[in-house]
Every structure is written in C-alpha cells, then in structure tokens.
Amino acid sequence: MDNIAGQKTGLAWATHISVLLLVLIWLIPTVGLLISSFRDRDQISASGWWEAPFAVELTARGRTSAEAVPEGGGFVITGNIFDDEEAASYFGASPGAVVAFGTRGAAPTEFEAGTVADLGDGESLSINPDGTYRWVTPEEPGSRGQRVYFAANSPPKFTLDNYRTVLAADNMDRAFINTLTVTIPATVIPILVAAFAAYALAWMEFPGRGLLIAAVVGLLVVPLQLALVPMLNFHNAIGVGQSFVGIWFAHTAFGMPLAVYLLRNYMIGLPRDIIECAKVDGATDFQVFTRIVLPLSFPALAAFAIFQFLWTWNDLLVAKVFLPSSDEAKVMTVKIADDLLGSRGGDWGILATAAFVSIAVPLVVFFTMQRFLVRGLLAGSVK
Incomplete structure (x- = not known):
C-alpha cells in the first residue's frame, strides 16, 4: 500500500x-x-x-543657549536641547527621550539623564529625559553656550528621502538612457550571432565541429577579468576604444560561449524528422533555420535573453573599463557607485535605495519572460 x-x-x-x-x-x-x-x-x-520597528538609541550633540539669567551670584541658562538646530538635525520632527549626557566627545554618556553633573569650578549641568536642561555657571557664558553630547532613544523613522536623493541626482535620467543603450544591443547582438553558430554546430556536418563545441565549453570557465586589458587594447587598436560600440563588442564576446552552448543544446533536441522533411522538400539550411528551428527555439532564446539582460544591466566592471569616464556616458551602476556612494562613503540607505531603483527594469523583464526560463534551461537535458 x-x-x-x-x-x-x-x-x-x-x-x-x-x-x-x-x-x-x-x-x-x-x-x-x-x-x-x-x-x-x-x-x-x-x-x-x-x-527597524523599535526605538533606536542615537548619540548626538548640540549646544545650550547663551541667554543667561543672574541668580544667586551666578548665571542660569535653561531651555531644551532639542531646540538647538544641530541637535534637532539628528532627530527631525520626532525627538526622542534623552538617556544620558556628557560634555566631552570621549564620554558622551557620562551622566544619566535627570542627574546634576558637577563640571567643576562651581559649574553644573542637568538634562532631563524630555530634553530640558539647566546650566549653572559662575561666570557670564558670553555668546556661546555649553557644548553638550547626549544619547536619546529615537522612535522608528521611515522616509522617502533616500529615493528622492537617488532619483533626483544630476543626470540620473541620462544614466538610465545610457544603460538601455548598452543593454539592449548587448542582448540582441549575441543572440543573433549565437543562434546561427548553434544551428551550425547542431545540424550541419563539417570538419572540426567537435573541436569547436569543446572550445565553446572551455570558454565558459574563462574569467572575464583575464580578457579585459587585452580586449581594451584590441579595441583601441581598431579604433572603437572606450565607446558604446566597444562595450557592445565586449558584452557580446563575454556572453557568446553561454549563448552558443545553451542554444546548441536546445536545437539538437528538436525532432530530427522535421528537419529532414524540410530538406527533402528542398529547403535550404537558411530556410530551415529561419522558418523552423528559430521559432521552435524561442524558449532557449528567451532564457538566454534574461541572463544576458540581467548581466549587462547590473554590470559595473565592464562599464568602468569600456566606457568613457565622462558624465554623459555613465550607466546607472557607474553613476550610483561614483557620484552617490562615492561622495557619501558607507551610506547604506543610499546603497539599498539605489539597488531597488536599478533592479526595477530587470524585475519587469524577468517576470515577463520567466515562464520560458526553466523550459530553456532544461532543453536538451533529456530526449
């Protein structure tokens, strides 16, 4: 059972x-x-x-007011630390509760909130959890208040500023167009070339076919980093140099082994009777390829198109090598890496936002054509 x-x-x-x-x-x-x-x-x-859903303890700094009121032979300054422009910049419109404070950058949480800190020479400072403070000094403070460091629990804060920064960056629209200019030809050209090569390796008999197939398989494991400098030197020698034509050739060369291997495995699995009947009826190899093999190979073509599109759209290394460094020629990945992240160091908010902005188009392409992906990848695995 x-x-x-x-x-x-x-x-x-x-x-x-x-x-x-x-x-x-x-x-x-x-x-x-x-x-x-x-x-x-x-x-x-x-x-x-x-x-992210919980309060976060942030360390900030600010300066008290300098408006002193004489009291008991000294001067008293009161106010709220969150009214200081510098301190408010850490919290925005939602100030948190002060946990601890200090007057030295080396010890920003030296005193607990609500306690009176003895600063020496008759000077004292206290900051309450709500940010209100009382600074007592024996001498008139002058035009500058007391420097204060403090830690406060900041409520969860979500904002669209990161997306505004990325989308409103200078020439980001130009970088988007440049990315399409690179990606579309770099996807179409290797498909056109590899389709002819795959048909020849699958259905045409000629000397050295086995060696060519072995060479294609061997090229799959060659790291593209090894070919960057020789290919750039070759491009400079033939006059394409750092240009869109040069990067089209580069992506075509790097994507060709996978394209030929994938399409050849699919085409060789097509029914032989269809090919032989077409040739008996007088069809040439070109007619068999364009009218029979190519339409039946659409799942494999779509599978490779997804891989190639994603690779070229998200590429940074090849774009840095084969495109000019001018702002007019930058693609989105280079624009984000050089102009946004490069000027802000480890700004994880910008990095995460830029990642989602850059993958919007690849997601549309993938979900539109994903039904062909598995069919194309499994093609030729069984007969």
Missing part, C-alpha cells in the same frame, strides 16, 4: 519544507535591503534592519 501510484511519500513534506527554507534564505537579504532603503541614515548605522 505504501507504493501506490499517486500517493505522496513521507519525503514530500521534507521537500516542501526545504524549498520553503531556501526561499526564505534568499528573501531575507532582499527584505533587509527594502527596509533599509526607507530608513534614516543615522538609524541604519545604529541598529540592524530587523530592529
């Missing part, structure tokens, strides 16, 4: 759970980037994305 056809085995549940766990593992980094793209920069630096 345990082997009845159609009955699920006990391993089916284990398979489902394993797949679910793998999906969750892949989704966790993406969810983290999505949440971080809406968080404030200071909160990202202070806590992980999984702590």
Whole structure:
C-alpha cells in the first residue's frame, strides 16, 4: 500500500519544507535591503534592519543657549536641547527621550539623564529625559553656550528621502538612457550571432565541429577579468576604444560561449524528422533555420535573453573599463557607485535605495519572460 501510484511519500513534506527554507534564505537579504532603503541614515548605522520597528538609541550633540539669567551670584541658562538646530538635525520632527549626557566627545554618556553633573569650578549641568536642561555657571557664558553630547532613544523613522536623493541626482535620467543603450544591443547582438553558430554546430556536418563545441565549453570557465586589458587594447587598436560600440563588442564576446552552448543544446533536441522533411522538400539550411528551428527555439532564446539582460544591466566592471569616464556616458551602476556612494562613503540607505531603483527594469523583464526560463534551461537535458 505504501507504493501506490499517486500517493505522496513521507519525503514530500521534507521537500516542501526545504524549498520553503531556501526561499526564505534568499528573501531575507532582499527584505533587509527594502527596509533599509526607507530608513534614516543615522538609524541604519545604529541598529540592524530587523530592529527597524523599535526605538533606536542615537548619540548626538548640540549646544545650550547663551541667554543667561543672574541668580544667586551666578548665571542660569535653561531651555531644551532639542531646540538647538544641530541637535534637532539628528532627530527631525520626532525627538526622542534623552538617556544620558556628557560634555566631552570621549564620554558622551557620562551622566544619566535627570542627574546634576558637577563640571567643576562651581559649574553644573542637568538634562532631563524630555530634553530640558539647566546650566549653572559662575561666570557670564558670553555668546556661546555649553557644548553638550547626549544619547536619546529615537522612535522608528521611515522616509522617502533616500529615493528622492537617488532619483533626483544630476543626470540620473541620462544614466538610465545610457544603460538601455548598452543593454539592449548587448542582448540582441549575441543572440543573433549565437543562434546561427548553434544551428551550425547542431545540424550541419563539417570538419572540426567537435573541436569547436569543446572550445565553446572551455570558454565558459574563462574569467572575464583575464580578457579585459587585452580586449581594451584590441579595441583601441581598431579604433572603437572606450565607446558604446566597444562595450557592445565586449558584452557580446563575454556572453557568446553561454549563448552558443545553451542554444546548441536546445536545437539538437528538436525532432530530427522535421528537419529532414524540410530538406527533402528542398529547403535550404537558411530556410530551415529561419522558418523552423528559430521559432521552435524561442524558449532557449528567451532564457538566454534574461541572463544576458540581467548581466549587462547590473554590470559595473565592464562599464568602468569600456566606457568613457565622462558624465554623459555613465550607466546607472557607474553613476550610483561614483557620484552617490562615492561622495557619501558607507551610506547604506543610499546603497539599498539605489539597488531597488536599478533592479526595477530587470524585475519587469524577468517576470515577463520567466515562464520560458526553466523550459530553456532544461532543453536538451533529456530526449
């Protein structure tokens, strides 16, 4: 009874759970980037994305007021530390509760909030959790208040400022157009060339075909980094240099081995009777290719188009090598890396936002053509 056809085995549940766990593992980094793209920069630096719904303790600094009131032979200055422009910049319109304070950058949380700190020479300072302070000094403070460092619990803060920064960057629209200018030809050209080569390697008999197939397979494992400098020197020698034509040739060369290998495996799995009947009826190889093989190979063509489009759209290394460094020729990845992240150091909010902005078009392409992906990848695996 345990082997009845159609009955699920006990391993089916284990398979489902394993797949679910793998999906969750892949989704966790993406969810983290999505949440971080809406968080404030200071909160990202202070806590992980999984702590986004909770208050974050931030260390800030500010300066008290200098408007003193004489009292008992000294001067008293009162106010709220969150009214200081510098201190307010850390919290925006939602100031948090002060936890501790200090007057030295080396010890910003030296005193607990609500206590009176003895600063020496008859001078004292106290800051309450709501930010109100009382500074007592025996001498008139002059035009500058007391420098104060403090730690405060800041409520969760989500903002669209990161997206405004990325989308409103200078020449970002130009970088988007440049990315399309690079990606579309760099996807179409290798498909056109590889389709002819794959048909020849699959259905045409000629000397050295086996060696060519072995060479294509061998090129799949060659790191593209080894070919960057020789190819750039070759481009400079023939006059294309650092240009859009040069990067089209580069992406075509780097994508050709996978394209030929994938399409050849698919085409060789097509029914032989169809090809032979067409040739018996007088069709030439070109007619067989364009009218029979090419339409039947659409799943494999779509599968490679997805890979090539994603690779060229998200590429940074090849674009840095084969495109000019001028702002008019920058693609989105170079624009983000040089102008946004380069000027802001480790700004994780900008990085996460830029990641989601840059993957918008690849996601549309992938979900539009993903039904052909598995069919194209599995083509030729069985007969």
